[in-house]
Each structure stands twice: as structure tokens, then as C-alpha cells.
Amino acid sequence: MPASLQDMFRPPVQCDMCRQVTHVERVHSVTSQLFEERYAYTGRPVVITDGQRNWSAPHVFSFEFFKSIYADDSPVLENFERDCQFFPYQTEFRNLRHVFNMTADRVNMRGEPWYIGWSNCDSSAANILRDHYERPYFLPQAAESSKTDWIFMGTPGYGAHMHIDHVGNPSWQAQIRGRKLWTLEPPPECYFQCIPMEVVVEPGEIIVLDTNIWYHKTLIVSEELSITIGSEYD
Template identity: 55%
Template sequence: MDLEPKKVGVQDFHNLILRARAELGIQDEEVVHLPIVKQIRWEGKRFYSRNVLLLCAGLLFLVVIGLPTSLYLSIRDETKFGNITVQTYMSYLDNENPNEGYCLFKMPSLIYPFTRPPVNCSECANVEGIQYAYNLTQEKFISEYAFGMQPVLVKDGQQNWTAHDMFSYHYFKSVYSPGSEALEKSEKECQFFPYETEMRTLGEFFNMSDERVAGNDEPYYCGWSNCDGKAANELRKHYKLPYFLPPELDHSKTDWVFMGLSGFGAYMHIDNVGTTSWQAQIKGTKKWVLEAPPECHGTCISRMEVIVEPGDIIVLDTNKWFHSTEIMGKETSIVIGSEYY
């Protein structure tokens, strides 16, 4: 018949050690290194002693991710705690000594939305929606749109551009041909945004199969900066500074290209580029969704949507408006964009 296992206590284990020492001549040092003794010592430790690394990882996650996320959701949903937090933070900034500088360092993109300076909500309090413009004069652009939070869609922004007829995947591939100086410099010095694709470099993007380029295989959406001078000069043969932007605002030497297939786009995010930007829809159609920063909910319009079509240029402060994009229709989307200041 089955015998019930005997429970071994501390005294029993001590007596066993004494017998091993007396009858077998085993020293204490040898007993300590026996695998079974190590196991007993490990299982006898308290929970927090055995799981110290796990507990530290959990605490780190709570501090770095959990608390900022909870605060963000609290502010976004306009809870009492969120409103008090924002008011306290704004009061602190207002009372800071203007002669004392801030310590600045580059924040990771995932952390930046939780650490950015709050927006002055009076800047968007009068924004009722995205405005549309034709024949926009430079004077009106400066006075109403250039440096505020009022987004504007200029419907005739690409006057005298040839980009719509020239730009395509194969045209870009000819500019950044394999082994070319433009591609090599772009991969070393320029930025590449893979968004929802597995590609991590511009070279990988221009190594796609024709089936995938045509949309008959795995979809893609990505962006890159044309910071190589020769490539930039070639691309700029087919577009120029939008007519409504005064030349003195054209200080940016780097433009951006965004390209992808229907259904893809950029997730909801906020930029950290420091200046207002314009984006020209060369081909395809894209839906933009703008959301007010959480601290401005209740003061500013909470959400806006706009469809940007070929020939349009949208101008907005992407450092203050949270925004996402989605490519509509079947045509491949190609966008050129840049900042101004």
C-alpha cells in the first residue's frame, strides 16, 4: 500500500547533516554545494528574494510606462485629476524664472507625447475646423495661418509643378539607384520611417518586387528625408516652394517623401520638429485626422477630418495637433513635405 510521505523539518535536516559528517566524513563546505541543498535553500527563500529581478522590472514598467499612460488617459478623458495636473504644470511653467534655461535632450518618440511642453490652448480656442483656400496670398498666409494652430488646405497649392507627371516608385528608384552616392549617403545620414512595414532602410524599399510595388503582394507605407544634395536637386526640378510661402521662410534644406498603398498611413502621433510644416499630395488621396492635445480638450475642437487630394497642400502645426493619416482609394499615395520658419 502507499505510504504517506513524511514531512521533513529543520531538525530532521540538521540531524541528517550531523550523520553525514560523522559516518561519511562529509564536510559542511561539501554539503553546501550539493544540488539538493541548493534547491532546498532556494525554495526556502521568501517570494521577494526569489523574484527580485521580476519585481524590479515590474516597478520600472510602472514608473516608465504605467504612470505616464494613466496620466495621459486621465488628461485626455478630462478627469478631475487630469485637469488639476495640467493646471499645476502650467502654473509651474508660468512661474519659472525666465532667465533660467531648461535642460534639453532628445526624447524617444514613444516618450515625447508624455513629456512635451503643454500647448497654450488659447491658440486653438477659435479653431472651428480646417479652412480651405484658393489663390492664397502670402500676406494672408502670414497673418492667418503661418504661425498659428489654424490648419489650412490650399486646393491650388501645386501651381506649375511637374511632380504629378514625373514622380513614381521607379522614378525615385532611378534617383536612389543601387550603389549610387545618393542611396549610400541617404542610408548613412538621412532618416527612414518604415511605419507598418518590415523594411528598415531606403535600399530595402527600392529592392521591392514589381508585384509588391503594384500592390499585388504585401502592402507598404514609408517615408524618408531627401537630405542628399544631389537627390534633392533632382527632385526639386519637379516641385518648388509653394507660391503662398514667402521666400524668407524657406530655410529648410531637407524635404520629406511619404509613399504607400491604400489602407496604410501613419498612426496617431505628434511630431517634434520644432516648426510648422506643409505636405503636398502629389498622387493618391489621403485622409487626415487631427485631434487636440489632451490639455486642450474642452477648450479646443477635439477632432477634425479632411480629405487631401492630388494637387492639394495641407499646412498645419504637427507639433501641436495630434494627427494620423490613411491612404484612400486605389492609387499609390506620394507626398512631398517640408518645414518652414
């Protein structure tokens, strides 16, 4: 079903999730119990400032790293093109193969800006990625993360347009490199009870958000390449 029709038939939400929320809280060293009680399933967005504890991803993830995983002749790329999703946003890229064949100048921000995203549903690629990040420490003990990784990458001045997702569960997104401005808007039924909010997510931080109920857009505000990775949890 097209996204516009999905939005039209989206079930209304209870505005308790945003009625008294005036800003996106930033917390650290949060226990899984407190996270579950206050944020996990309430719809209240939060940034965990120490969310990437003991991850090597900030030192490893790069355009070239992902290009090596999704090499032209790799079964990973073949599996991706058959089974996974690609989001070109406002670029001319047709697929991930097209992205990883862009010029070095454009990769290094000396050409037209770009922003893309994709889902990784290949198990061998997932194993490589998860060598460098782990299940966020603050998730409830009974929560299970999706087997699908979502990766977003791009250059300054670009990001995702305002939209709402239809993925079923809340999600977390880790800012590996760069800085990203998130703009959140409540759903239409809550316009007169809740307010829009903005928050900048810094490298090393994780934003947790139910993107099925908050309309959201992003903008890369750093002077370097932005890389994020995330997943849903139940």
C-alpha cells in the same frame, strides 16, 4: 530621446490655436500676407487647393522615379543610409534599399499593403527633386524652407499612426498622387476646448499643419499609390 519621453516632456500649448476651429479650411489664390496673418504661425491647419502651381512633380514622381534616384550603386543611397532618416511604420522594411527591391506585384498593389517615409538630406537628390517642385507660392516672403525634403509613399488602406512630431517648425505637405485622409486631434491640455477634425487632401493640394502641436494620423483612401512631399518652414 524616445518619442514617448519627448511627448511626456512636451511643453503645453495655448489652446487659442484650436479653440474656435471646427474644420480644416480649404482656400485658393491666397496671398502670402493673408497666409502669414491667418495660418502660417497660428497653429490653424489649412489646405491650399492650388498649392502646386506650375509643378511638374504630379507628372514625374512615381515609385520608379524614386528608385532611379536611390539606385543600389548610387552615392545618393549611400549618403542616405549614413545621414538620413527612414520610417518603416508598420512594414518589415529595414531601409530604403529594401523598399526599392520589393516585387513589382507589391509595388502595383497586388501584394501586402505598405507605407513608408524618409527624409532626403542628399544635395544631389534634392536638386533632382526640386526640378519638379518649387517653394509654395503662398509662404511668407521672409520664410525659409528647410533643406530637408520629407517623402511619404504607400498603397491604399495604410498610413501613419496617431502621433505628434518634434521637428521645431510648422510644415507643409503636398499630395502629389493619390488621396490621403488626415485625422487631427488637439493636444491633451486642449481636449475640453477643441475638437478633432478630419480632412481629405486631394492630388494637387497642400496641407499646412504644425505637427508639433496637433496629434495626427493619415490613411490613404485612393485606389492608387499615394506620394507626398513636404518640408518645414520658419
